[in-house]
Amino acid sequence: MFSHLIVAYIFIYICLGLIGLGIILLLQMKVSHNKEQHRREMYEQKHHDYFKYIQAHLEEEGALRLPPGKLKPLERKVIQEKYMEWIEQFKGDYRARLIQLCRDAGFVEADLKALSSVSFGRRLDAAYRLGGMRAEEAVPALLQMLQKGKYNSLSIIIARSIAKSAQKSEDVLEMLRILLSHGKPIHHLAADIMLESGMDASGLLLKLLDDPDPALVKVGLVAMWGQAVPEVMPVLGRLVGSEEKDVRAEAVKLYLSSNPALKDETIVHLMSDRNWEVRAAAAKALGPLHAAGSIPLLVKALQDANWKVRYNSAESLAALGEAGFEALCQAALSGAGIQREAALQRIELVMELEQEHSAIEQMVAYNKKRLIHDRYFGVKRKPVKRMTGVAAVGGDYTA
Template sequence: MESHLTVAIYFIYGCLGLIGIGMLLLFWIRIRSIRMDKQKEVYSRKHQEYFRFIQAHLNGDGELPLPPGKLTQLERQVVQEKLIEWIEQFKGETRDKLADLCRRAGFVESDIKQLDSLLYGRRISAAYRLGGMRAAEAVPRMLLMLEKERYSPLTIVIARSIAKSAERGDQLKEMLNHLLRHGKPIHNMAADILMETKLDLSRLLLKLLDDENPDFVKVALVAMWGQAVPEVVPALDRLVGAEQKDVRTEAVKLYLSSNPVLEDDTIRELMADTNWEIRAAVAKSLGNIHAAGSISLLRAALRDPNWRVRNNSAASLAKLGEAGFEVLCQIAKNGSGVERETALDHVEKAMLEESEHQKLDQMIAYNKKKLLYERYFGSSGESKPVRQVAAVGGDYTA
């Protein structure tokens, strides 16, 4: 019994000793970090003249001068961080001159060597800095590093550095392949990384849209949002009929955002799609492009099982002048269930929104709708339509 107690006491002492060593180690790391920060401030002030000189000659001819004197390791780090900060801010020739300065100063070569470090943190930090310096010569080594890397948030750091530094489209495709091979739903993140490239984006997106890898197609579709790339519009026509549900959905949304002239057969086909997202996107676009000939389709879509499709259809009907607004009034007056609820909500919304218009054409349009409203529901002083909660189940999956 006493021997067991002795072992327990020694064990407790050992644990307390380890805790003490850990606390001392953390304290030492903190003190060291504070000391380094103070030393960095000293070096930053020391090289202010050099930094000002570089800023003043960024747009001049010739190479930028190297940092003066023999620098300590920490001084090199301070200068490198400042140059990377500027590289991220500038584009074109100015960025190239700063990247060339980093190369001649030996920063790129030093960080490429750090990619072989036994310490994982040093390898990741080096990859981050190499991307900041747009080090094209480091791309093959970083691609190999990304290939061996298991997926983690730090994988994004390597991929983004490759995108910033790559000088060929095949290097970007290889980066995307390594990044997406883990099967993670990170297509939006991959598209954001792809936008970091200095290569011609329109040509790159065309190649990705025509690729057999559906992941590449998804990334290209996401990357196209907010980008004016008219060259890729023909490829969207083909992808609208793609077999993959998510690819087809994104392609249809992008196609509709380009304000195309839709034929009646195309509209009917898209409004009958099994994917509710496509039906909702089409219903929304029909009001934006003022497709008055689609009123009957929008009228039928008010009975769609998906609430977003119903909502977008009602909103589009409200935009289609007197004819569309009268359909809403008719359903709000004589309809039933979810279609009546949706129509009634948008009738009231249209009357509230349009009553504040000041322009003459808007006031005329409002007065016409007001006459239709009063025809179905009476004047503003008479009884207004009574909202009844429909006891009809609807989906809430959107």
């Protein structure tokens, strides 16, 4: 019994010792962090005039002066981070001069050497800084580093550095191939990384959309959202008929969002596509496009097997004015099953939402739809609420 107590006491003392050691280590880390932060602030204050000089002389010709005096490691790091901050903020000649200043100060050379370090942490820090300095000469080593590593959050840091530093579209495409080779659904993230490149966006997008790899094509399609690139529209029209399901769906969404003057045969083709995502995207676009001629197609789509296609079709019919709303009422009255259900749901939603408008035009539109509704379904009178708990007043008060 006593031996068990001794073992228990020893275990408790060991645990207390480990807890105490952990607290001491945390305190040391906190003190070390505070000291480093204090030194950073001191170095920023020390080089305040130099930073002002750089900002004031960016427009002038000739080489910019290097930091004065012999710099300590942390001091160099503070100045390098300030350069990188400005490189992110500025464009054109200003950025080019700051990148050259990083080379002249030896920052690029030092980080290129650090890429061959035994420590992965040092290599990763160097990769991040090289991307921040747009060091084109680091791209081959960064590509090799990305190729050897497994996919994780650190891969994104390396990929962004490649996109920022690359001056050839082939390097960006190779980076995307490596990133997507792991089979992860990261097309939106890859598109975001690709757009950080300083190269011409239209040239990159054209190469992505023409690539035989469907994954790269999808990245190009995702990257096109929010990008006004007229040069790629012919390629986009071709991809609408792609055999790859995801590519075709994304291309159709983009094609319809560009608000083209759709031909009747194009609408029929899209509304009968074998992929429900394509049919849903087409149905959703027909309302905002004011394609009143597509009302019969939308009514037919209320019978689609996919609920999203039915929902978007009903929504577009409601957006096509009186003719579209009347078609909804007809479908709700004479239709059956899922068609009738989809039409009734949209009619109910329209009648609830539109009566809340206060603008004259909206009130007129609502009243027209109300008349159509009452013609098909009859006038629904609101029940009179009975007043309870109120004493009767009246009678003869003459005395």
